[in-house]
Amino acid sequence: MARLTLDTTGIKSPLDIGAPAAPDAATPSRDTPTGGEAGERRAPRRAPRPRSSTRAKPPPAPPPPFYGAGRPIQTSLALDPELARQLDELARPAAVTFSALLVATLHRGLPTSGEQALRAAVTERADRPRGARVERNIRLPEQLRVRLDQLTENVRDATRRATRSDLANAALRVALPADAEHAATLVTQHHRRLELLPLAA
Numbered sequence: 001m002a003r004l005t006l007d008t009t010g011i012k013s014p015l016d017i018g019a020p021a022a023p024d025a026a027t028p029s030r031d032t033p034t035g036g037e038a039g040e041r042r043a044p045r046r047a048p049r050p051r052s053s054t055r056a057k058p059p060p061a062p063p064p065p066f067y068g069a070g071r072p073i074q075t076s077l078a079l080d081p082e083l084a085r086q087l088d089e090l091a092r093p094a095a096v097t098f099s100a101l102l103v104a105t106l107h108r109g110l111p112t113s114g115e116q117a118l119r120a121a122v123t124e125r126a127d128r129p130r131g132a133r134v135e136r137n138i139r140l141p142e143q144l145r146v147r148l149d150q151l152t153e154n155v156r157d158a159t160r161r162a163t164r165s166d167l168a169n170a171a172l173r174v175a176l177p178a179d180a181e182h183a184a185t186l187v188t189q190h191h192r193r194l195e196l197l198p199l200a201a
Contacts, residue, residue: 067107068194070142078133078165083172093180096187099138101177104190106168107144109175114154120170121155121162133165 079087091101111117140148148164155162177183 064112066193066197067110067143067147068103068141068190069197070144070146072139073142073145075138075140075145077136077138077168078163079136079172080128080169081132081134083169083176084134084136086176087172090177090180090183094184094187096184098136100187100190101183102136102138102172103140103144104187105175105177106140106148106171107190108186109171109173110144110147111151111167111171114151117151117167118155118158118162120174121152121166122159124166124170124173125159125162128169 087098087101087105091098094101111120148167152162152164152167155167177186
C-alpha cells in the first residue's frame with residue numbers, strides 16, 4: 001500500500017495552519033480611527049469659556065439728604081440725663097462744643113421716613129417712661145429743625161403723646177459716638193458737608 005505524505009511547502013509550522021493572516025499595517029481597519037478622528041480622540045475639544053458678564057454695576061446709592069444748612073434756630077430739647085452726660089463727656093476730649101456734637105449726632109441718627117420716626121418715638125416712650133429730663137437750649141440749623149418737626153408731626157398722627165424730644169432722644173441714642181475720636185470725626189464730617197453745599201447746588 002502506498003504511503004501518503006503531507007506536503008508542507010510554504011507552511012512554517014503546523015501551528016500556523018488555520019491562523020488568520022496578520023492585517024497589513026498599511027491598510028486601516030474599520031475600527032481604527034483615521035485622520036482627524038484620531039486627533040480628536042487624542043485631544044478632545046475644550047468647552048468654550050463662558051463670556052464674562054458685561055452687565056454694568058448698579059450705581060452707588062445716593063447719600064442721605066443733608067439738613068445742616070440754614071440759620072440757627074434756638075430750640076429747647078428735653079434730653080435724657082444719661083444722654084446729656086455722655087455728650088458732655090465726649091465733647092470735652094474731642095475738642096468740640098456740646099451743641100456741635102449734638103447737632104451732628106442728631107442729624108446722623110434722624111429717621112429717614114415717617115414710619116421709622118414713629119417706631120423710634122414710640123419705642124423711646126415705651127422703653128424709657130418720661131422722668132426727669134434735662135432742658136437744653138440748642139441752636140439747630142433751620143433745615144434740621146424743620147425736618148425734626150415734620151417727622152414729629154407724622155408721629156403725632158398716630159400718637160398724640162409723642163414729642164419732639166422723644167424723637168430727638170431716640171435719634172441721639174442710636175447715633176451717639178463710641179468715643180472722643182469718633183465724636184471729633186463725626187463733627188468734622190458734618191462741618192465738611194456743610195462747607196461743600198455750594199458745590200451741590
